Amino acid sequence: MAEPSAIQVTTTEEGPVRRTLQVEVPPEQVSRAFEHVFRDLSQHARVKGFRPGKVPRSVVQKLYGGTVTEEVERLLVSQSLEEAVDRSGVHPVVEPTIDAPPPVPGQPFSYRVGLEVKPEFALGELRGLPGRKPKLEVGDDDVARELEALRQRHAALVEEPEDVVAARGHVLTIDFTGRVDGEPFEGGSARGHELELGEGRLVPGFEEQLEGARAGSDVTVRVTFPEDYGNRALAGREAAFDVHVMSIRRRELPALDDEFAKDLGEFESLAALRERIQADLASGAERRARAALERSVLDALIERTPFEVGPGLVDRQLRNRLSGAHRQLEASVPHEALHEQLARWQEEWRPQAEREVRETLLLEAVARECGLEVDDAELDARLAAIAGRQGADPGQVRRAYEERGLLAGLRGQLVEEKALAWLCTEAKVEEVPEG
Numbered sequence: 001m002a003e004p005s006a007i008q009v010t011t012t013e014e015g016p017v018r019r020t021l022q023v024e025v026p027p028e029q030v031s032r033a034f035e036h037v038f039r040d041l042s043q044h045a046r047v048k049g050f051r052p053g054k055v056p057r058s059v060v061q062k063l064y065g066g067t068v069t070e071e072v073e074r075l076l077v078s079q080s081l082e083e084a085v086d087r088s089g090v091h092p093v094v095e096p097t098i099d100a101p102p103p104v105p106g107q108p109f110s111y112r113v114g115l116e117v118k119p120e121f122a123l124g125e126l127r128g129l130p131g132r133k134p135k136l137e138v139g140d141d142d143v144a145r146e147l148e149a150l151r152q153r154h155a156a157l158v159e160e161p162e163d164v165v166a167a168r169g170h171v172l173t174i175d176f177t178g179r180v181d182g183e184p185f186e187g188g189s190a191r192g193h194e195l196e197l198g199e200g201r202l203v204p205g206f207e208e209q210l211e212g213a214r215a216g217s218d219v220t221v222r223v224t225f226p227e228d229y230g231n232r233a234l235a236g237r238e239a240a241f242d243v244h245v246m247s248i249r250r251r252e253l254p255a256l257d258d259e260f261a262k263d264l265g266e267f268e269s270l271a272a273l274r275e276r277i278q279a280d281l282a283s284g285a286e287r288r289a290r291a292a293l294e295r296s297v298l299d300a301l302i303e304r305t306p307f308e309v310g311p312g313l314v315d316r317q318l319r320n321r322l323s324g325a326h327r328q329l330e331a332s333v334p335h336e337a338l339h340e341q342l343a344r345w346q347e348e349w350r351p352q353a354e355r356e357v358r359e360t361l362l363l364e365a366v367a368r369e370c371g372l373e374v375d376d377a378e379l380d381a382r383l384a385a386i387a388g389r390q391g392a393d394p395g396q397v398r399r400a401y402e403e404r405g406l407l408a409g410l411r412g413q414l415v416e417e418k419a420l421a422w423l424c425t426e427a428k429v430e431e432v433p434e435g
Contacts, residue, residue, distance in 0.1 A: 007080045011088045016120070017310035019092075021113040023084045025076050030109045033079070037071045069102045076109050090115050094312030121307040123365055129300045131427035133293040134434045136285035138278060146277045147256060154263070155251035166213045166248050168198035173246040174210075176221075180239045187231070187334055188239070192246070203229075203239075210243065219243045231337040294420055297427050301362055302355075309357050318353040322346060364412075366419040374414040379407070382414060 008024040077098060085092065092115040100111035157171055166172055172195050178188030197207050209221045221241040229235040254260045261273040322342055329338055366372070380394070383401065387394040401407050 007084060009084045009087045011090065016308045017117055019088070019090045019115040019117055021084055021088050021090070021115065023080055023111055023113060025080055025109040027106050027108055029079070030072070030076065030103055030107065031105055033072045033075045033103070034068070034105045037068055037075060040071075072103045073100055073109075076103060077111065081113065084113065085115070088115075090117060092116060093118055093310065094316060116310040116312040118361065119307040119309065121305055121365070123362075123369055124304055126301075126366060126369065126423065127426040129297050129304075129423060129427045131293050131300070131424060131429045132296040132432050133429050134289050135431050136289050136434050138281040138285055142281055143274055143277050146281065147274070150264075151253045151256060151260070152251065154260075155253045157249040158252045160215070160248045160250055162215060164214070164248060166197060166210055166245065168211065169196070169250070171196045171249045171251065172210060172213075173249075174243050175246065176241045176243040178239050178241045180234065180237050185234065185239075188241070206241070210245065213243075213245045213248075215245055215248045217245050219245065230341055231334065232340050233336070290424075293424055293427075293429065297423050298359055298362070298420070301366075301423065302358055305362060307358075307361075309354055309361070313357045314350065314354045317357050318346065318350055321349055321353060360416060363416040363419040366423060367415045370419070370422055372415060372418045372422060374411050374418065378414060379411055382410065 006026050006029070010022040012020045012022070014020050077100060081096070081098075085096070094116050097114035098111060099114070100109075103109040160170070174193050174195060175191045176189065176193065177184060179185070180188075195202065195207065195210075197211060200207065203223045203225060205223045206221055209223075210219060213219050221243050222238065223241070224238050225231075225234045225236060227236045254263070256270065258269045261267040261270045264273065267273040267276065322345060325345065326338070326342060329341075333341070380398075383398050384394045387397040390397070398407075401410060
């Protein structure tokens with residue numbers, strides 16, 4: 001436990017979201033810190049000719065001079081920082097920054113603390129914000145397209161005769177080895193790779209050069225990687241691929257009838273399948289329309305409520321987004337290419353990260369203004385919904401959230417959702433055409 005201190009704290013407002021604390025630790029506390037560090041180092045130092053704990057201070061100073069100063073600085077800051085922030089009455093939203101000179105025995109130790117705080121702003125009138133909700137209709141053509149997509153996904157792959165040449169729409173199974181300047185490169189080879197000609201999933205120009213090939217044939221494919229290719233080592237480079245075509249297959253579409261619907265496992269007829277598709281598409285359209293309405297209402301609120309957003313909050317939100325992308329892609333994207341992409345996203349995503357922080361601050365303020373809260377029953381309901389999607393036990397999900405310290409964040413998310421729903425309910429909504 002930190003000992004009582006007689007520190008002096010001066011608070012300066014540097015701007016809407018920045019505060020600076022000047023903290024001064026008295027000389028006697030500095031001297032005690034030096035004594036503590038020297039004593040600790042003496043206990044653990046192993047010096048020939050001296051027993052542990054009996055190493056003279058002069059010897060410790062000579063051996064660990066720089067380390068002593070660093071440890072004293074760390075100790076003095078750890079002893080005084082929490083008290084200094086408490087005294088200031090400032091509520092920081094991110095980790096403070098410390099600017100400290102080396103402490104000197106017998107002299108006061110003075111250091112600066114940089115703090116970022118939530119901005120203060122006035123909300124203004126919340127009722128009647130302008131909102132735009134697109135009118136999204138689901139027609140017969142939409143249902144037909146979804147049915148056709150289902151047929152494509154459930155099509156059987158049928159081997160073509162030996163004399164058939166590959167064309168767009170064919171599914172090829174290929175082995176390939178790629179080389180740049182005659183040398184194989186990471187990620188440039190595969191065995192038993194399935195490729196549908198015309199989908200454009202590989203480097204531009206690759207698939208087109210396989211058109212006209214026959215099963216069992218070998219083809220040399222020459223391409224140039226795009227200048228903006230994810231792997232910088234390959235961007236703009238020419239490559240040659242030795243490709244062996246193992247097989248050529250075509251998709252054989254099932255008939256669009258009651259039997260097709262029954263084969264999907266839960267429909268008695270094609271009409272029932274159409275009804276489900278219609279309902280699902282309508283539900284999706286309503287979600288998109290609702291999302292567009294929410295964004296337009298938030299746009300109006302942001303425009304009416306200008307305030308400065310601290311860089312620390314934006315940095316934290318950006319790190320969260322980048323960490324999520326890293327977890328999602330690390331198993332499927334080469335390490336170097338992934339980190340190059342993350343470096344680009346760090347700049348590209350900053351405006352969106354700032355927008356998200358701004359939205360959160362505004363919705364928190366709306367919830368306070370309107371007295372909106374989330375009770376335990378609502379929190380339990382959301383946890384049960386999460387458990388249902390994961391096929392897990394609700395109690396286990398709650399325990400996992402508690403152990404990882406995520407319950408407060410989930411409650412905050414629900415509060416934001418409730419505030420946004422309130423704004424949309426009270427908004428002046430205009431229905432607009434799609435697009």
